Amino acid sequence: MSEVTVTRMAPGGMITLRGDPAEVGAAAAGVTRAEVPGPLTITGDGVRGLGWMAPDELLILLPADEVAEALERLGADLDGVHHLAVDVSDARSRFALEGRGVRDIVQKLTPADLSEAAFPVGCLRRTRLAQVAGAIWMAEESRIEAICFRSVTDYVETLLRTAAEAGPPGFHAPL
Amino acid sequence: MLTLRCPACGVMADETELAPGGEAHLTREGPGSTDEAFEAYLFLRKNPRGVHFERWRHAMGCGKWFHAARCTVTLEVFGTYPAQTSGPPEEILAAIEARRPGWQG
Structure with a gap:
């Protein structure tokens, strides 16, 4: 028997945020209270976090019930900045x-x-x-x-x- | 097995994580070009035995397109470079020249 356990986790909230990290990073950090991640890293505590998915893409992890509010806040914070923020939780x-x-x-x-x-x-x-x-x-x-x-x-x-x-x-x- | 460094994210990507995009640095012939040029753009490829410039996409990773210079005989990789160029950069040409002197002749 293996000592490794596999768990299917409850679906959390996930937002894909695309844009220039220099422009959208601060807003992403604002909704997660996690640092802006460098290439190929993830920050945060597992419940709220930021993952580096591509040079122009961040994954925002947060509790499912905070997604709508976070999207609204991102939209307000990034008003006028070229970006894309989509709820991909499901x-x-x-x-x-x-x-x-x-x-x-x-x-x-x-x-x-x-x-x-x-x-x-x-x-x-x-x-x-x-x-x-x-x-x-x-x-x-x-x-x-x-x-x-x-x-x-x-x-x-x-x-x-x-x-x-x-x-x-x-x-x-x-x- | 081919392993290429994706210049967009820096990952050493295995061939199975990449999608091939064919020969690089083709001139896209469109309306106004001759039939011969258009045919060559659509169908005629160099398919060399030796140094080859290719397009690849880091499909299972960051999703970005990039270029690679490699040898089709030995699978030696001379280098990879970003997609936003219409020809291989100087350092790639120098790396190829160092390994395959006179390859262009």
Whole structure:
């Protein structure tokens, strides 16, 4: 039996914010109280956070019931600034993997380098989970969170559970 | 296995995270061009044995297009550079010249 548990998390609130980070970063930080993330990182406490998704895209994580208010505030703060803010809470699913050897479990499904040096805590990476696109981030040492499109939720859940069941192969840590 | 560094996000992306976009630096022929030029734009590709410039999209990552210079024989990658250019930059040409002297001849 594996020591890694896979949990399908309750859908939280997610907003995609696109625009020049120098112009929209402060407003995003304002609604989450998280720092503006640098490339390939995520900031915040897991409930409220900011993820760097692309050079012109931030992912805002926040409780589901705060999304409408946050969108209104973003619209007001960014009035006149070229940007796009969309509620994508229902478009995505979120998973948490926790336990010893969690890097190994996810490494089975992605070509991204998940070694401690390349993927430290706070690092976010959009990549491929077997056959579909997903984003993974290192929330804590021994905890990885993953998001994928909602249409492939069942596929990704089965994938993660199957990977976790077989146990870590020992890519990144001695067994 | 081909691994390219995406110049937009800095990730070392595996080939399976990328979508190929074919030969780079084509001149887009449109209305007013000759039939021969339009045909060449649509169908005729260099398909060289050796140095090749290509377009790739970081489809499973940041989603941005970029360019790569690589050798089609050895899969050696000479470098990647942003999409917003109509020709390879000097440092890429220098890197290719260092590895494949006289490649243009």
